[in-house]
Amino acid sequence: MTAARLVLSTLLVSAAASAPAQTTFKYRRDILRDDPTEAVTVVPLDAPVYAGTRDGLPDVRLRDDRGEEVPFAIRVQTKGRSVLVREPVASRVESLKVIEGEALEVVTVLEDDAPEPDGAAIQTPLVDFERRVRVLGSLDGETWTPLAEGRILDYSRFMDMRDVDVAFPARGFRMFKFVIEHESDEQRSPYYQLSRARDGDEERRAETETILRRPFRVDRVALHRAVRGVEGEEPTTTRAALAVERVEVDPRERVTRIEVAAGRLPLTRLSLRATSRNFHRPARVLRPTDAGWVDVGRGTLSLYQLGDFRREELTLDFPETRADRLRIEIEDGDSPPLEVVGVDGDSVDRRVEFVAAAGRSYRLEYGSDAADAPRHDADAVLAALGPGAPQEVATLGPVVANPDYRPSPRRAVALGGAWMLLAVVVMTVVLAWAILQAVRRADKAPTDGWG
Structure with a gap:
């Protein structure tokens, strides 16, 4: 029996020594x-x-x-979350001047201890307007230096779009003049007056449109300055262009579907690059699962541009998601599909320490x-x-x-290699059993009379 153990021990040691190091x-x-x-x-x-x-x-x-x-x-x-806070700047209205047919001039003066502003909000109760605004600065109220030009507008009749802010650089002035062009405007009434007249056998109809002339009322010119601060902690991210694999316009459901290669990056935001202008569309981000595509986030895509004015929101935020592909589904409604030229993704930065x-x-x-x-x-x-x-x-x-x-045992089973693994194990056991039996027979065999 000692010889059998020796043979088996030698066999196992030899097999272990010859087996290559494996990893999954x-x-x-x-x-x-x-x-x-x-x-x-x-x-x-x-x-x-x-x-x-x-x-x-x-x-x-x-x-x-x-x-x-x-x-x-x-x-x-992570990094400190940078936030931009609008801080009001104390000021008073020094004068108001109406230039008939041309402009409305408002002069404001900073209070003695007020910091210098870098913007103002022209607060008005009016809707459906557009005005060009010029901003000038002065130290003595006599000499005025142009600072900036901008537009204030309200397009409530067409969409929820209003912007009454004007930005200008801080250059050490304590007095500011805001020139709002056209002190009044003409507004068409939504109602028409119809009249009929008969001349013999011929009937004539006429439509009369009412034009309302209204002054441009300013409630207040509120000066402010932007102050940057740090609030809490947020993950840092890296932005990269994602390959657009497919763009599909579905006229029946009136949506546009954009599929991108996500590369299993830990994405938290998708940003569109579009050449279309003046749109406001609901959109959502989806990921594939065994049960189909499921939502991971929703938002609104918008881009407004007219003349020098431009404002956009082309990002969709969602909880951190890793997937091979992601889909953006944009609700077009009855509007034409957006012209999207690219998609960027923001992925969370992780590191091994x-x-x-x-x-x-x-x-x-x-x-x-x-x-x-x-x-x-x-x-x-x-x-x-x-x-x-x-x-x-x-x-x-x-x-x-x-x-x-080497694939893990679970992976081998999944790939159909379990039978081969089982065959190798059975063959090894049979071989070991055969060797053991042979050794036992050798131990029991009679010896001759030599020594």
Whole structure:
């Protein structure tokens, strides 16, 4: 029996020695460090990593040059949320002058302790108007320097569009003159007066349109300045152009569908580039699932442009989504489809962080169908080290197919390789049993009389 054990032990050791190292991670990439000293190392993740990993990034590993797994943390890069706040500037109306048939002039003066403004809102109760406004600045009320020209407008009759703001540069003036061209306007009445007259056997009809002349009333000229501040934290994002794979106009449902290649990037926003102007369309973003396309976000796309005036909102925000493809569905109604020339996507910036040892090299492995998320204490360690610890930013080298990659057992089953695996196991067991029986027979065989 001792000989049988020896043979089996030798067989197993030989098989283990000859078996190649295997891994379920498809790809590997070297981490390129400029300074191989001990430091907290930050490695930004890029598009190839997202394209080859699963949701939540459970199939990412970090190994050193000895093949040992290294603890790491995947963190979202953040920054302070920059906000632009409109701060009112105290002022008073110094004079009001009506130039008949030409303009309305309003002169405002800053209060003694008021900061310098960079804009004003011409507040009026009127609707359905458009006016050109010139802004001039002065220190003494005698010499006036032109600062800016703009338009205020209200198109309520056609759409919900109103803009009464005028921006101008801050150049040290304490008095401002606002020249609003045309102190009055003509407004057509929506009603017509019909009249009939008969001349013998012939009947004549006439339509009379009423034109109303109204003064342009200004309730107040409210000066303000824009102040930039920081509010809370928000993830940083990277914008990239996405390939448009398909554009479909559905005349029956009166929608336009645009499909883009999302590359499994962690997207939170899509932005359209369009050549169409003056539109206001509801839209939504969808992702594919086994049950079909499902909503991930909704919004409104708009672009208004007339003369020097331009205002646009061509972005659609949604919760972070990773998918191979995304679809934008725009409700056209009875309007012509939009001319979209491109789509950009904003993806959340994530990075691998770990403590690199001096003199060691590292590689990132990813892309497994079965790997579970690792349980490391790197988050606690990195938090304890704090922002003052030595830090370096490294980059990822080229994508290399892992030569030791083997599909996981679950993947093998999914691909129909389970029968082959079972056959190999059965053959191995049968072979081991045959060898064991042969050894047992050899142990029991009678020996001759030699020694």
